[in-house]
Amino acid sequence: MADVSLRKVIKRYDDVEAVRGIDLDIADHEFIVLVGPSGCGKSTTLRMIAGLEDISDGDIMIGGDVVNDVPPKDRDIAMVFQNYALYPHMTVAENMSFGLRLKHYPKAEIKARVTEAARLLDITDLIDRKPKQLSGGQRQRVAMGRAIVRNPKVFLFDEPLSNLDAKLRVQMRIEIKKVHQKVRTTTVYVTHDQVEAMTLADRVVVMNKGRIEQIGTPNELYHKPATRFVAGFIGSPAMNFIPCRLEDAAGTLQIRLTDRIAFALPPARAARYNALPRTDGLLLGIRPEHLTESHAHLDPGVETFDTVLDVTEPMGMETLVYFGLDGTPVCGRVNPNAGAKDGAPMRLAMDLNNMHLLNEQTGVVL
Amino acid sequence: MSTMAIDKAGPTRKLGSMSRDRAWALRWSYFFLVLFAIFFLTPPVYMLITSLKSSAEISAATNPWWVFHPTLSNYIELLTSNQFLRFFWNSSIISIVVVIVTMMISIPAAFALARMKFWGSATLATGVFLTYLIPDSLLFIPLFKMLGVVQDLTGITLLNRWYVLVFIYPTLTVPFCTWIMIGYFASIPKELDEAAIIDGASWLQTLLRIFIPVALPGLIAATIFAFTVSWAQFLYPLVFTTSIDQLVLPVGITTTLIKGDVFNWGQIMTGALLGAAPPLIIYAFLMDYYIAGLTAGATKG
Numbered sequence: 278m279a280d281v282s283l284r285k286v287i288k289r290y291d292d293v294e295a296v297r298g299i300d301l302d303i304a305d306h307e308f309i310v311l312v313g314p315s316g317c318g319k320s321t322t323l324r325m326i327a328g329l330e331d332i333s334d335g336d337i338m339i340g341g342d343v344v345n346d347v348p349p350k351d352r353d354i355a356m357v358f359q360n361y362a363l364y365p366h367m368t369v370a371e372n373m374s375f376g377l378r379l380k381h382y383p384k385a386e387i388k389a390r391v392t393e394a395a396r397l398l399d400i401t402d403l404i405d406r407k408p409k410q411l412s413g414g415q416r417q418r419v420a421m422g423r424a425i426v427r428n429p430k431v432f433l434f435d436e437p438l439s440n441l442d443a444k445l446r447v448q449m450r451i452e453i454k455k456v457h458q459k460v461r462t463t464t465v466y467v468t469h470d471q472v473e474a475m476t477l478a479d480r481v482v483v484m485n486k487g488r489i490e491q492i493g494t495p496n497e498l499y500h501k502p503a504t505r506f507v508a509g510f511i512g513s514p515a516m517n518f519i520p521c522r523l524e525d526a527a528g529t530l531q532i533r534l535t536d537r538i539a540f541a542l543p544p545a546r547a548a549r550y551n552a553l554p555r556t557d558g559l560l561l562g563i564r565p566e567h568l569t570e571s572h573a574h575l576d577p578g579v580e581t582f583d584t585v586l587d588v589t590e591p592m593g594m595e596t597l598v599y600f601g602l603d604g605t606p607v608c609g610r611v612n613p614n615a616g617a618k619d620g621a622p623m624r625l626a627m628d629l630n631n632m633h634l635l636n637e638q639t640g641v642v643l
Numbered sequence: 644m645s646t647m648a649i650d651k652a653g654p655t656r657k658l659g660s661m662s663r664d665r666a667w668a669l670r671w672s673y674f675f676l677v678l679f680a681i682f683f684l685t686p687p688v689y690m691l692i693t694s695l696k697s698s699a700e701i702s703a704a705t706n707p708w709w710v711f712h713p714t715l716s717n718y719i720e721l722l723t724s725n726q727f728l729r730f731f732w733n734s735s736i737i738s739i740v741v742v743i744v745t746m747m748i749s750i751p752a753a754f755a756l757a758r759m760k761f762w763g764s765a766t767l768a769t770g771v772f773l774t775y776l777i778p779d780s781l782l783f784i785p786l787f788k789m790l791g792v793v794q795d796l797t798g799i800t801l802l803n804r805w806y807v808l809v810f811i812y813p814t815l816t817v818p819f820c821t822w823i824m825i826g827y828f829a830s831i832p833k834e835l836d837e838a839a840i841i842d843g844a845s846w847l848q849t850l851l852r853i854f855i856p857v858a859l860p861g862l863i864a865a866t867i868f869a870f871t872v873s874w875a876q877f878l879y880p881l882v883f884t885t886s887i888d889q890l891v892l893p894v895g896i897t898t899t900l901i902k903g904d905v906f907n908w909g910q911i912m913t914g915a916l917l918g919a920a921p922p923l924i925i926y927a928f929l930m931d932y933y934i935a936g937l938t939a940g941a942t943k944g
Contacts, residue, residue, distance in 0.1 A: 364853055
């Protein structure tokens, strides 16, 4: 058990900077998820913590000690790989105990630890099988078991669920969360799947182009994204970004989306945005769930407008509706009983209490 | 597979073009397979027939493809001759030592070239392969000269001693074995050695406990190759050894059983057949591994 700190960590490959100065403090017992699109540097960051990649600049500390030049085996970490990386010629028990056997642990203790980890992961029956006799989910459990028996300071997961089918992925996600609740080992988990990130993490680190965009709890990232990248990356379907302009009208601040559609901002929002220039170059960020069907009793700050739907997607518990506002495609989520039809007109309600305003140029949420 | 599915789906349907294509492909395959089988099996069959004949019958003007008075005298004579057993022993000991030496050089070399990325490792790997392309008929003169110099400087007799071949054969076997094992090691997922490193294994432990067991089919293929090359080598032993008691099987047979223009055909054929037996037996037992090794890299291991 230990905390992990990254100080201005940089990774250069020849003349390409894959990681461009990462500062990150991970508390003891914390479950941190690094998330971002492919090539954002998240895996490289993880591999640098593991010691599988040298760092070009900066410091990595595990448990307060700088480990820049410490080889992986002396960092007291365990790693779970995307393709499981089980040793194909060893049984499950041998796979799990390999690290302990290399360190010459007493046989009785190895057996006790393997038995305990197998029980925790519910793979006791598989202990004498070879990896090729296991399903993907079982292999993933063994890979986790191999990490757990070592009782390391830090767990590192590199996209561990990406090779599993969708249903199993959900199941294993819960499994990983349960294991973490039991063993409480500091965990760094890399994924490109924002749902995994949101469901597993104590705190999520959103990365883009080798930099950290934002660090926060899943709820913070969802409700208070700092940048357009985070706002668009977290949440599915993604947040809508609609070009808009602020206007003064009859003593109130209003936001104009099209020639036809303009809404008065709720007082709290109006106060927050009042100092902004009344020019173009702003984006209204609104999540699909804040674009719903209109009904008789609207809360304050919820404004209605009429539009014609392009496409509807019934999902069962909700129906996604797609339409255009001056050419900008927009997605909303309506009640499946609201009567949304392809090509039909519909009155929608926008909850401006949950809106975001972004600078189109810088991508910063204002 | 797919044709079977089609046939099952519609038993009364006319044969689809797929299965007709397949039938023709099979006919052609069998035609060529039989052709090649005849082509390649004729010499050994002829050897077997000849080995069962007496010298008188071989020189008689009867049907050469039939044995009228089969005899095992050639076999008995050879297997009781100290000379022949000496050749056999020399060949065996040389081949076994060469295989061991080759593996002890090639495995670490291939591991280093495949996994430890160091300056010039890619060039070195290609270089290893290129040395294999230099024919031994070009190498034997400088090698002979070199060994002569070493012999003069150290006073250790190297020329005309069977053990000199143990030093020379690896020049043929090491490059090729290293090359195929680089390919085999490279097909092992990178994560496997990373997992081992994180588990606390050193490079040597990773090689011994992960790479060698996982790459075993490739190692066996390389072993068979090294054995076959050493066993069948003719030019080097012909050049480097001359005394009868230092000869290996292929050279021994041709030098002792051909006296001037007198060819002892029966014994030559018997000796060749007996000499071909060990590699044949090894192939038969390890064939599956050998094929798995040669096709390594085609699919992920």
